[in-house]
Amino acid sequence: MSDQHPDAYDASTYPSVFVTVDLAVFTIRNGALSVLLIERGDEPYAGRWALPGGFINPDEDAEQAAWRELAEETGVEQWAGHLEQLKTYSAPDRDPRHRIVSVAHVAFAPNLPAPVAGDDARNARWWAVDDVVGGEDAPELAFDHAEILDDAIERVRSKLEYTTLATEFVEEPFTLAELHRVYAAVWGRPPSLGAFRRKVISTKGFVEATSTKGGTQAVGRPATLYRRGGAAILQPAMLRQHATEPGAGD
Amino acid sequence: MSDQHPDAYDASTYPSVFVTVDLAVFTIRNGALSVLLIERGDEPYAGRWALPGGFINPDEDAEQAAWRELAEETGVEQWAGHLEQLKTYSAPDRDPRHRIVSVAHVAFAPNLPAPVAGDDARNARWWAVDDVVGGEDAPELAFDHAEILDDAIERVRSKLEYTTLATEFVEEPFTLAELHRVYAAVWGRPPSLGAFRRKVISTKGFVEATSTKGGTQAVGRPATLYRRGGAAILQPAMLRQHATEPGAGD
DNA sequence: TAAATAGTGTCTCTGAGACATTATATT
């Protein structure tokens, strides 16, 4: 914050606003990157789908509020995944009623169940992100949530490049094939399997092999099972072929 | 934002807060990455150094407020550089007087002059970041600005890796040696000159050669002069030797 | 000429992509 005006806190001089958190909660379902949306029951935007969110309490910072909302919305108490701040959205007219500034967050977790429905008659479900952002019969989201979701998706995609965050999308223990499918789902196109295996295994602290073997498949050679390692960043990064390729051929 | 409680906007139910922007403004001065700080005249933290910032007006979003503050603090009307949102800081007790949520921003520009002093008797100057974050006689910053500055520095460093942002730190036209010195200043250690030149030149859209030659040096072969190209991201990234080697996470 | 800075060539090493080959399980 900081300020240069000693009396700047006079509420008559500067207006106060409401501050909320919004959440883009991601998981992998049926091999597709999916996000949790809630159908609004009230105006404005009644009937539209929106990101879950809520107000920050007086004793919370934004991250604590996000964790709390996450538990409330998903019904998951012991959250196994990761949560981080995304960006703050503050256009003066983003909410037609009041000035509301929202601190958006991104969360990831492995293979979450369908969200708690009973709670308060709201409709809530997982959407494959391709069904939300991909033109055609994609729903129009409430408020500026389409923009938030776009930014959130880009955050997830880029984080897979230079961090070990992909491991947050799978349950331990996991196989390298499962981890590879996370990259395929999030990026749309998987990295080449050979290079992927080499990189994951050779990057110290990305994953740790366990002594047991197994996997979900009923047939075929059983896979080595791994746990998350201690490393957080990938150096160098896992390469993704950006959609915006520099001049073809090249 | 979004909400699930139709009457949630009742001010008696949820408290309103003040929202500010803070700015970490960076430039290169005397070969060192430097940040603009302001000495506070009033309590709290009177006498402490702080990041410049101010309140968001009712008709502005956070980015517009940041641009406005930037012009006010630096006295630069035609801002040649870049500004982007960094992160929002919202600890309930980060300001002892009121609940204040701050949307921090990062700005870069080439070789800025000493900040406007006369304005309102406040003391303002450029600090080499090594003098602010480096132990010893580093000043204790006001509020949570030390944390913000840490995050801002890390943002600048990492952005040089995967974007063409370094060109925002030099005035056009510039030489490759000047651009190389930007990397040296921001990272502490420069990338190897040979690889650097190859990468900058071979990355389409990073820089564009001009027909003229020159440079600042009085002696030696005159350098080719360049302008910024149209590209924004570097694919693959410029490699930096991280201080924190991969292996041990947080 | 010497000194200074700009720019190139070349060697080696790492690692990515492609894909053939081998390994280990079930039926």
Next chain:
DNA sequence: AATATAATGTCTCAGAGACACTATTTA
């Protein structure tokens, strides 16, 4: 055996680091 999946080996190519070498200017 046949089939399915896991895992490895190998070839090639792009690019990074190191550094010697060449180029172009001023004094």
